[in-house]
Amino acid sequence: MSTPSSTQGHAGDASSGPAATTIYLDHGATSWPKPTPVVDAVHEALTVYGGNPGRGAYRLAMATTRLIHESRRDVAAFLGVPHSRDLLFQPGCTEAMNLVLRGLLSPGDRVVACSMEHNAVARPLHALAALGVELVVVQADDTGTVDADEVERAVAEAPTRAVVCQHASNLTGAIQPVADLGDIAHGHGALLLVDGAQAGGHLDIDLSTLGADAWACSGHKGLLGPQGIGVVYLSAEVDPTPLVLGGTGGGSSESEGAPTVRPDRYEAGTPNTPGIAGLGAAARYLAVHAAEQRVTERRLVRKLHEGILEIGGFRVLGPEPTEVRVPVLAITHERIDADRLAFALDRNHGIAARAGLHCAPWAHRTLGTIDTGALRFGVGFGNTDQHIDAVLDALAALTRELS
Amino acid sequence: MFAALGFGSTHDALDAEQLLGDLGITVVPIPAPKTLGALCGIALRIELADEQRANAYLEAAGIGVTARTSIEDV
Numbered sequence: 200m201s202t203p204s205s206t207q208g209h210a211g212d213a214s215s216g217p218a219a220t221t222i223y224l225d226h227g228a229t230s231w232p233k234p235t236p237v238v239d240a241v242h243e244a245l246t247v248y249g250g251n252p253g254r255g256a257y258r259l260a261m262a263t264t265r266l267i268h269e270s271r272r273d274v275a276a277f278l279g280v281p282h283s284r285d286l287l288f289q290p291g292c293t294e295a296m297n298l299v300l301r302g303l304l305s306p307g308d309r310v311v312a313c314s315m316e317h318n319a320v321a322r323p324l325h326a327l328a329a330l331g332v333e334l335v336v337v338q339a340d341d342t343g344t345v346d347a348d349e350v351e352r353a354v355a356e357a358p359t360r361a362v363v364c365q366h367a368s369n370l371t372g373a374i375q376p377v378a379d380l381g382d383i384a385h386g387h388g389a390l391l392l393v394d395g396a397q398a399g400g401h402l403d404i405d406l407s408t409l410g411a412d413a414w415a416c417s418g419h420k421g422l423l424g425p426q427g428i429g430v431v432y433l434s435a436e437v438d439p440t441p442l443v444l445g446g447t448g449g450g451s452s453e454s455e456g457a458p459t460v461r462p463d464r465y466e467a468g469t470p471n472t473p474g475i476a477g478l479g480a481a482a483r484y485l486a487v488h489a490a491e492q493r494v495t496e497r498r499l500v501r502k503l504h505e506g507i508l509e510i511g512g513f514r515v516l517g518p519e520p521t522e523v524r525v526p527v528l529a530i531t532h533e534r535i536d537a538d539r540l541a542f543a544l545d546r547n548h549g550i551a552a553r554a555g556l557h558c559a560p561w562a563h564r565t566l567g568t569i570d571t572g573a574l575r576f577g578v579g580f581g582n583t584d585q586h587i588d589a590v591l592d593a594l595a596a597l598t599r600e601l602s
Numbered sequence: 603m604f605a606a607l608g609f610g611s612t613h614d615a616l617d618a619e620q621l622l623g624d625l626g627i628t629v630v631p632i633p634a635p636k637t638l639g640a641l642c643g644i645a646l647r648i649e650l651a652d653e654q655r656a657n658a659y660l661e662a663a664g665i666g667v668t669a670r671t672s673i674e675d676v
Contacts, residue, residue: 253612256633256644264644268616284613449612449643460610 217549222586225551226579227369227397227527229419229426233481234488234580240480241425244473251469253448263472270479271462277482277489278416279405280432284461287431288475292396293319295415295431298465299392300324300363302439303413306331308360311353311389313345313375314338315368315562320394324363333357339565342518343371347379354387361390366398366414370562370575371517372500372524374402381410390437396420400485401493401525401579412437418474421525423481423580428474433461443467492580496526499587500578504528506591512598516566516573526578529557535601537574540594543601548593552576605653606645608638608669615644618665625659627652638669647673 223231250260252267267288275283289295300323304310312324314336328334337353339345345364354362362384367374377393384391390412398404400421406414415431418424433439441457445467458464485492504520507513507530516529531537541554555572556563563569576590609615615631622629627648634645648656650672660667 253643256631261631261644264612265616268613271613284611449609449615458611460614462613463611 216547219549220545220551221549222589223551224576224578224582224586224590225553226420226582227557227575227577228553229417230400230421230423230579232581233425233477234423234484236480236484237423237425237477241473241477244476248472248476251448252472254469266479267470267472267475270475270482273479273486274422274430274482275432277486278399278414278430278432279407279409281407285433285435287433287462287465288470288478289415289429289431289465290427290471291419291429292394292415292417293429295429296320296392296394297323298439298442299413299415299431299433300327302442303390303392303437304332304360307333309333309335309357310361310363311335311337311350311359312363313350313365314565315343315345315370315373315375315559316363316365317369317394317396317562318558318560319396320363320365321559321561335359336561339373339562341566343368343373343516343562343566344518345375345380347376347383350380351383351387354383354389359384359387359389361392363392364394366393366395366404367402367525368517368559368562369397369527370529370557370559370566370573372397372527373517374398374524378410384412385410397525397527400489401496403489403493406432413439418478418481421579422478423485424478425474428471428478430478431465433465439465441465441467495582496578497523499582499584500524500526500528500576502584503576503578503587503590506587507594510591510595510598512602513594516568527575528578529573529575531568531571531573532598535598537572539601540574540597543597544590544593547597548589550590550593552590603650604647604673604675605650605656606632606635606638606647606671606673607656607667608634608645608671609643610666610668612643614665615646617663618660618667619646621659621663621665622646622648622652622656627656627659635671635673637671637673 248263252263275286393411395416399416418428419426447463537554544550630647
């Protein structure tokens with residue numbers, strides 16, 4: 200067994216650089232490390248909870264069934280979902296948003312979306328547009344924030360089935376006015392469908408009052424669970440057509456279609472028990488520690504933001520340092536390409552950050568960085584002041600070396 | 603004799619198990635008897651003497667019993 204290393208086989212390797220990633224700042228892609236209870240819960244799921252949940256009444260299967268039930272209850276409670284049966288486990292936010300969009304929208308429908316959407320939303324919308332869904336995209340401003348008034352104008356122009364918007368940007372960290380968008384959508388008889396991938400865990404979310412008819416989230420980002428698990432909340436007002444059909448364990452097996460009851464309707468096939476167990480443990484951890492964690496994240500991302508501006512030569516995408524954002528920060532440099540910076544940070548300084556388009560070409564086009572990409576830092580669980588100090592020192596050094 | 607209660611989903615069955623257990627009713631998950639209908643999941647076995655009380659609790663909690671049958675034992 201080997202451990203990951205980031206220093207193998209490239210002509211640009213620095214002989215004096217660290218042998219592996221020592222500072223992880225890509226929490227926008229996935230959080231790492233995980234809280235110990237999450238790791239323990241995944242291990243326990245694999246070593247103790249061996250039965251197939253919902254597929255038998257013998258005690259081993261029932262123990263696993265109860266584990267899933269308890270995890271659903273705890274994740275639902277953390278997110279403010281009133282009835283836990285409305286909180287569905289999915290393989291990830293991408294699958295969840297596919298269910299929401301492709302399960303609810305039909306040819307002839309009109310949908311209003313924000314120009315900052317991730318490809319988990321943009322690509323399903325493109326596919327739906329090809330089938331005859333009318334797609335209207337509202338441009339966000341230069342911080343990546345959509346103006347609720349502009350969305351209302353777009354919705355008011357013609358009968359609209361849904362407003363689709365991210366909760367927060369994976370590029371700029373901008374937080375969208377989701378509650379206002381809910382009021383606007385509902386005021387015009389439309390649904391509000393939200394991609395919460397970058398919001399879960401980083402923001403205090405109460406889905407009982409947010410106004411979203413559907414809200415999806417990755418389990419492995421700010422929610423601190425394992426990869427391969429995500430969630431979607433569906434209000435009682437929506438009933439997307441299931442995209443996956445198959446065995447669901449309980450209920451009537453003789454019906455030809457999907458069950459009508461939740462969560463079974465949207466959870467065909469054997470569930471990801473280790474992932475769900477880990478996510479349940481993460482929710483219990485966050486129920487105690489999230490408030491403190493958010494304070495730390497906001498302080499660190501602001502420190503990073505202000506420090507980068509002091510170095511000079513950088514443009515920081517998104518809101519001003521004093522504004523609340525989710526803890527991602529993307530930058531460009533006036534002379535050094537983002538990919539060069541990312542590579543040098545990794546190889547020479549052991550710092551993990553992500554360059555490119557971040558699966559968000561709409562967002563980069565909105566901000567004028569579609570041709571250059573950007574370098575994105577994601578701050579999260581486990582990061583410290585020392586990490587930010589080290590990144591700022593490294594960026595200052597690299598601007599001297601690479602300019 | 604016992605009553606076997608069937609539910610629309612495993613989720614509802616576990617909600618019922620927890621609720622009734624918390625209220626002092628002895629509940630045993632069992633494989634759903636064929637006489638409950640085309641169910642492949644679990645059912646809850648309770649004492650006949652507890653059935654009326656159990657049904658009242660479940661109804662108050664919004665947990666629907668989709669089928670019931672009497673069984674000798676399992």
